[in-house]
Amino acid sequence: MQDSIRLRLRAATAAQHERVDAAFSSYNLEDQAGYRAFLLAHLRVVQPVEVALEKSGIAALITDWPARQRRHALLADLEALGTAGPVTEPLAIQPTPGWCLGACYVLEGSRLGGRLLARRVAAANPGAPLHYLAHSDTTPSWPGFLEQFEQGAKQQPWDQLLAGARDCFDLFVTAAKLG
Incomplete structure (x- = not known):
C-alpha cells in the first residue's frame, strides 16, 4: 500500500499535523480545568x-458514519464535567465529496490519538468522562475507515482531498489557540 492516498495525504499534511500536536500540547489533561478546555476546543x-459532512452526504462515502460520529460523546463528557457545550458556528463552505473525505481522514486520525490520551486522562483522573477520547475503543475502526477512504478517495480530485484535510487541521490549530 505504498502508493496509498492516505500515505500521500499524511506526507502532504505532516507539518500541519505537527502544528496541531504542538498547539494541543499546552493543555494539561491531568486536571479537570485543562481537560474541559481541551474538550471545548x-x-x-x-x-x-x-454537521457539514452529514449535510454533504458523508454516509454515502463512509457507510458506517453514524457509528463514527463523536460530537455527542464530546457533549456528554462536557455535561459530566458540568459544562454545557457552546453552540458552534457552521462551516462557511459547501464541502465537496473529496473535501469530506479529507476532513474525515483528519477526524478519524484524531480518534487514534484520543485512545492514547484517554489512558493518560484515566490514570490522572479515575472516573473522568472519556466518551469522546475512548470512542470506539473496543472496536478497531481505523482499518475499516481506511478501506472505505481509499476506495472513495480514488474517485476524488487530489486537491479537494488535500483541502479537506488541511482545512480540518487548520480548524484544530485555531480552536486550540482559542483555548
Missing part, C-alpha cells in the same frame, strides 16, 4: 465539521 471543530 475539540468541540469547536468536531461539531461543525461533522
Whole structure:
C-alpha cells in the first residue's frame, strides 16, 4: 500500500499535523480545568465539521458514519464535567465529496490519538468522562475507515482531498489557540 492516498495525504499534511500536536500540547489533561478546555476546543471543530459532512452526504462515502460520529460523546463528557457545550458556528463552505473525505481522514486520525490520551486522562483522573477520547475503543475502526477512504478517495480530485484535510487541521490549530 505504498502508493496509498492516505500515505500521500499524511506526507502532504505532516507539518500541519505537527502544528496541531504542538498547539494541543499546552493543555494539561491531568486536571479537570485543562481537560474541559481541551474538550471545548475539540468541540469547536468536531461539531461543525461533522454537521457539514452529514449535510454533504458523508454516509454515502463512509457507510458506517453514524457509528463514527463523536460530537455527542464530546457533549456528554462536557455535561459530566458540568459544562454545557457552546453552540458552534457552521462551516462557511459547501464541502465537496473529496473535501469530506479529507476532513474525515483528519477526524478519524484524531480518534487514534484520543485512545492514547484517554489512558493518560484515566490514570490522572479515575472516573473522568472519556466518551469522546475512548470512542470506539473496543472496536478497531481505523482499518475499516481506511478501506472505505481509499476506495472513495480514488474517485476524488487530489486537491479537494488535500483541502479537506488541511482545512480540518487548520480548524484544530485555531480552536486550540482559542483555548
